[in-house]
Structures are given as structure tokens and as C-alpha cells.
Amino acid sequence: GVGGGELLVGSTGRLAPDKGIGYLLQAVPAILARFPSAGLMIAGEGPLGAALQRETALLGLEYRVRFLGFRSDVPRLLTAFDIFVLPSLREGLSISLIEALAAGNVTVACRIPGNREIITHGDNGLLVPPADAAALGDAICRLLADPVRARELGARAREVARVRFSLDRMVAQNLEAYHRLVSPRTAGARPDELVARGAVVGRPV
Numbered sequence: 001g002v003g004g005g006e007l008l009v010g011s012t013g014r015l016a017p018d019k020g021i022g023y024l025l026q027a028v029p030a031i032l033a034r035f036p037s038a039g040l041m042i043a044g045e046g047p048l049g050a051a052l053q054r055e056t057a058l059l060g061l062e063y064r065v066r067f068l069g070f071r072s073d074v075p076r077l078l079t080a081f082d083i084f085v086l087p088s089l090r091e092g093l094s095i096s097l098i099e100a101l102a103a104g105n106v107t108v109a110c111r112i113p114g115n116r117e118i119i120t121h122g123d124n125g126l127l128v129p130p131a132d133a134a135a136l137g138d139a140i141c142r143l144l145a146d147p148v149r150a151r152e153l154g155a156r157a158r159e160v161a162r163v164r165f166s167l168d169r170m171v172a173q174n175l176e177a178y179h180r181l182v183s184p185r186t187a188g189a190r191p192d193e194l195v196a197r198g199a200v201v202g203r204p205v
Helices: 021-033 051-057 074-080 096-103 135-143 147-164 167-185 190-197
Strands: 007-012 038-043 065-069 084-086 106-110 124-126
Touching: 007 021, 007 074, 007 096, 007 135, 007 190, 021 038, 021 074, 038 074, 051 190, 074 167, 084 124, 084 135, 096 106, 096 147, 106 147, 124 135, 135 190
Parallel strands: 007 038, 007 084, 038 065, 084 106, 106 124
Antiparallel strands: none
16 A cells, blocks of 8 residues: 555564654654655554554554554565664664664664664664654654665665674574583583583584
8 A cells, every 4th residue: 555656664573662663653743744755664563552553643643654563574564665763762682673684774773782783873774862753753864865875774784684694693603602601511521411410402403
């Protein structure tokens, strides 16, 4: 149901308080004031789903905000987004953010510890202060106003995902961490001794 000329801002994730979706909704009026053809798509479900839809209605944004619910085709959605936004107030290492980078999305995310491990501001995305609807809106508008710059950031994002967050590299890093933690305590030990010590023993599958 999306028109060919519509500018799509998208977000995926659980609809929960720490995901900051309310701040993204509050940013939409300022975005629409500059880009009337923009629309927001939110994929996911969670305890705040109904409240966020009520807030959308109170803001008069039903015609520009779509709640998609749970989706099994997130990669397809990501390819349709012009901008991916992660307004989370707290994150570990966000899989949603890594997926967006891998899809080549230009991304706006909040400047919180987990996101700073993935996004370098101005290099492969933009970072804004958390819980700041005005800053979110301003960053989104800057990217919508400069599609060439947005494409450059998206291309760099895809490269960062390929180099730093490939499956092979992340598995190798996890195995290396396990070996560093376990090896000093387990050198030369028999399997029954490892079990008695409570050490973690992994076996390739």
C-alpha cells in the first residue's frame, strides 16, 4: 500500500518502553512539515502496541504511520526503507541495527553504548541524543534532504556490516572469548575433571 513517490522511514523491533518509539512518533509532524510525502512504518509487536497506536491517532498521524505488527519478511522491508531509525534508550548489541546496516540502510540511532559500537557518527550513520524527538526529526530531515549523502552512508554501512559483523567473524570472536575464559582453568584437564570444575566445554556441530 505504499505509493512510488513516498519517502519511507522505518523501524523494526519490540514495542516496549526502552525502544523509544514514542519519541519517533513525536518527530513525525516536524518531518511531514518539510517532507509531506514521508511515511513511517513500524514493524514489531509488544506491550506498548495499543498505546502507541492511540498516540498516533491523538497526533492525527494515522494517514502517515503504519503499524505492521510481527513480520517474517524484515529483510524485504529493510530494502524498501529510505531511512532506518532505532530510537532505543537502551540496547546491547542490536541485531536490528546490524541487519539494517547489512541491508545498506542509512540509519539514525540514539547515542547509547551499544549503538556506538556499531555506528560511527557521520561515517556509517547518524547518532542523536536519546529521548530527543527534535534531534531525531532533524537528523531524519537532513538525510531526506540529501539523498546522495544518504546513499553514501548506506553504502558505508553495508561495508561495515560485511567486515565487522559477518557470521564468520562474530562466531570466531565468541569462540576466542570462550577460549580465553576457559583455557587457564582447564589446561591439561580430563573431561571428567572439567565437569567437576563446572567448566564450559563446547563441541563443534
